[in-house]
Amino acid sequence: MESFWGILADAMSLILAWDADLIEIIGLSLRVTVTAVAIACAIGLPVGAAVGSFAFPGRTAAAVILNSLMGLPPVVVGLIVYLMLSAAGPLGPLGLLYTPTAMIIAQTVLVTPIVAALTRQVVEDLHREYAEQFSSLQVGPLDRVLALLWDARYSLLTVALAGFGRAVAEVGAVIIVGGNINHVTRMMTTTIALETSKGNLQLALALGVVLLAMALVVNAGVMALRASAVRAAYV
Amino acid sequence: MHAAGPATRPEAVAPPLLQARRLCFDAGGRRLIDRIDAEIRAHRRTVIMGANGTGKSVLLRLLHGLIRPTAGEVLWQGRPLDRAGRREQSMVFQRPVLLRRSVLANLRFALAVRGVDGPERATREAKAIERARLGDLAKRPARVLSGGEQQRLAVARALACEPRVLFLDEATASLDPASTHAIEELVREAQDSGVTIVLITHDIGQARRLGEDLIFLHAGRVVESGPVADVLGAPRAEATRAWLEGRLHLGPPGHGTS
Known part of the structure; x- marks a missing residue:
């Protein structure tokens, strides 16, 4: 077996050579993950904001459920989505199993509770500060939610980032519903698992390096945005 | 503001815009506002004073409809305060939101x-x-x-x-003299344009500068009210006297009221 440094050198060569397989896998991973996070934000942000800013019976229970769902085991989510999409499942006729769409659905199920739960906390804290002023101005429910989401926008970027981190690093659910089919549903994480088991460590490590680099770039970008927001007292 | 109570003085004649009737508010097992009857008269500057924890801010929030009374009611132009009435009011908090x-x-x-x-x-x-x-x-x-x-x-x-009524809850409490002066100018301009002012302050100088009517609270009850100069110049209630002299008054609301 090659040394770690030898494998790393080969992995870097693959990246620098802009290897077609590598690019395809990265592209699919980004498409699936970004789409899932976008859908999760579209659902989770308003749900979290509503739970965080409205008083209604069962609000505490809703918050507890959201928090609990943050820890959903990916393989369980994968199994449930698999059962829903399989030929015998209620969504079987759609023929989505082993497609990127199936992986988007699984990741959305995993990420939405994270976005909703963290949004609830952020919005609740902000609403505590704004509540009397909003009440004095008689801000309506929709305006209130929109205002809170807008004013918490920089904190919510971090929330979206947490969702992205969870989705992009996820392997259990997408491998069950996607099947890790070459050129169809092969993601970075599933490829790393597969190629490692096959002994193709160069490609696995190359993907690992790209995954880490992506996490670094996205984090740095969000931190820079937040820093500018803090300077403007927008956080 | 004119308040019914043991030390009520003659008030300026103006129609009541806001009225508190037997207003009570309980929280945490304590009665914070205790059977307050009071009137806010249109186009006047009313100052609410009293020691910390006597219910000034709670009373202001009740009058503005931010919280609901445990008992009693707030009337806006003779009718129960509703959303439409509240839309004719604005409030400024001690810490600007x-x-x-x-x-x-x-x-x-x-x-x-x-x-x-x-x-x-x-x-x-x-x-x-x-x-x-x-x-x-x-x-x-x-x-x-x-x-x-x-x-x-x-x-x-x-x-x-x-707004027709502007509530200010210790709006200048943490400001320097120049900033305080600027806020007071804004308040005067507002009143000149017809806005009724209700403000809470601990600053006796500000009460004299800005206030026309004064209501003094102690333990959630009105112990004294009337023109500012009269109440501050010759306080009748023991709680008011103690507060003006910087003494701690722990007696019941009616204690020592002359």
Whole structure:
């Protein structure tokens, strides 16, 4: 077996050579993950904001459920989505199993509770500060939610980032519903698992390096945005 | 404000705009407001004073409809205070609550939720910016302004909604003399344009400068009310006397009232 440094050198060569397989896998991973996070934000942000800013019976229970769902085991989510999409499942006729769409659905199920739960906390804290002023101005429910989401926008970027981190690093659910089919549903994480088991460590490590680099770039970008927001007292 | 009670003085004649009737408010197993009967008269400047924890802020929130009374009622022009009545009121808090947006966007938001838009909104925004003397800072984030500038913006925002009553809850408590003076000028201008003022302050000088009527609270009850000069010049209630002399008065509301 090659040394770690030898494998790393080969992995870097693959990246620098802009290897077609590598690019395809990265592209699919980004498409699936970004789409899932976008859908999760579209659902989770308003749900979290509503739970965080409205008083209604069962609000505490809703918050507890959201928090609990943050820890959903990916393989369980994968199994449930698999059962829903399989030929015998209620969504079987759609023929989505082993497609990127199936992986988007699984990741959305995993990420939405994270976005909703963290949004609830952020919005609740902000609403505590704004509540009397909003009440004095008689801000309506929709305006209130929109205002809170807008004013918490920089904190919510971090929330979206947490969702992205969870989705992009996820392997259990997408491998069950996607099947890790070459050129169809092969993601970075599933490829790393597969190629490692096959002994193709160069490609696995190359993907690992790209995954880490992506996490670094996205984090740095969000931190820079937040820093500018803090300077403007927008956080 | 004119309050029924043991030390009520003759009041200026003006129609009551707001009335508190046997108003009570309980929280945490304690009675914070205890059977208050009071009237806010239109176009007057009413000062509410009293030691910390006597229920001044709670009373203001009840009058503005931010909280519901445990018993009793608040009347707006003779009828129970409702959403329509509340829309004719504005409130400024001790710590200005400003959105994480620019000065202009803060004004725009308040006007938008009040249904003011188009040229009317632009006119009111410009007037508020000018009134608060924040012309150079209109596009700056509101929360980077100094404390005085932030409170001027909060008052200007409240006045931009063109309320008939402006409530101020210790709006100058943490401001320097110059900033306090600027807020007092805004309050006077507002009253000159017909706005009824109700403010809480611990500053006796401010009460004399700004107030016309005064109500003094102790233990959630009105112990004395009347023209500011009369109440502060010759207090009748022991609680008022003790407060003016800087003594701690722990007796019941009616104790020592002459």
